[in-house]
Every structure is written in C-alpha cells, then in structure tokens.
Amino acid sequence: MTDAGHGPLAPTDRRRILLLVGPVGAGKGTQAEALSRELGLVHLASGNLFRQALRDGTEMGERARSYMERGDLVPDAITIDMFMAELARPPAKAGAILDGFPRTVTQAEALDATLAARGERIEKVISLEVPIEEVVARAAGRRVCPACGTPYHLSGDPPRVPGICDKDGTPLVQRDDDRPEVVRARLAKQVPPMLEVLAHYDQAGIVARIDGTRPADEVTDAILRALRRDTGAS
Secondary structure, three states: OEOOOOOEOOOOOOOEEEEEEOOOOOOHHHHHHHHHHHHOOEEEEHHHHHHHHHHHOOHHHHHHHHHHHHOOOOOHHHHHHHHHHHHOOHHHOOEEEEEOOOOOHHHHHHHHHHHHOOOOOOOEEEEEEOOHHHHHHHHHOEEEOOOOOOEEEOOOEOOOOOOEOOOOOOEOEOOHHHOHHHHHHHHHHHHHHHHHHHHHHHOOOOEEEEEOOOOHHHHHHHHHHHHHHHHOOO
C-alpha cells in the first residue's frame, strides 16, 4: 500500500476509521473515493446510505423516511445505527472513511461512545479547508448520476460524454441543493456546528487540516502524508 509516490504506508492492526470534514463542495466525495482506493477502506457517506436504504426499503430506511420526507434531520440514533450496521459488514473489515457524519458535537460524542464500546475510535479527522466563495463556485458545477450516485464536476471531473454517467449511461442531474443561493443558506447553518466538531476532535489531537484549494491529487497526497506521520512510517 503506497501513498501516490511518497512511500509505503505502515500497516496497522487496528481497524482504521477516518472522518472527512468540510463544507459542501470542499471535495469530500472526491477525496473519499481516492482514499478508499489507496487505503482499502470503504467510503460511508450519510446521504448515500440513506438514499440506498430508502431505495432498498430496509428497516433503517423506513425509520428515516418520515424525517427525510418532511425535510427534517434524521435523529442521531438512527444515523449512528446505520453507520454501525455498515461498519459490521464485510466490506468494512479493514475500516472506513466516514463522510457527512457527525455534524454536531452531540453526534460526535455519541459516535465516539458507540465506537469505544466496541474497542474502536476515530484514528484521524481530516478537515478540508476551502474558502466559502470557492465552495459556492464549486457547487454550481456539480452533477450526479441519479441511478448509481457517482459524482462529477463540469470543470474538475467531467464525464467522458457531457451530461452522461460514465458507469451506466444515465443522464446526470444537478441537485437543487447545489444551486448557489441554496449553498449559501446551507453553509450558514453548516459551518458553525462543523467548527465545533473540529474543536471537539482538536482536544484529542487527531485533526489534520488540509488545504483543499489545491488540485485533487495534491490534496490526496497531503492527506496521505498526514496519515503516514501518525503511523510513524518513514
């Protein structure tokens, strides 16, 4: 296992659980996909998990459905149960990259306690640092496949055929919440509790702040270097 030309990452006996934090449009999805490939960890994004549970009609999805249909936040207990269920599945044997949860200190504390009860903990919190105005501009170019959930960006990561998913040929869509005015409103609500979550994990000394304005491959390399420093690899 290597980190894109920077030497091998040290193996670890403990299952690796990483947390990606950043505002909408900061590149969490792109980095989670790259890290998943590089480290052999499953990517668990809260939005994708809920949408899949709804499509599959699972018990967890039905528990969340009424909240999502009203536009309310899904209760912490349901969200944690969903993440823990995914962590118990074979694909997460080596560990996981958590994306989109926890969003508040209360959620972080609940997740920490749930993991601790299983003898686990979050190894590293990766904060992707991107100015607000750049986040808004990035979001305007985002597109997603409604069938498989694959994300694209019109300038940064476009599909091979404009407007069409590379994987299954489905026409891509722009989510309503990627419109600039919606992004600004979301950021006003998202950023303050996100900073509180980072402060919570700062107390444990496990936050790595990464400049998210650089090209995606350079951001990935910076994350991997931060992880290597923690493992003591040379």
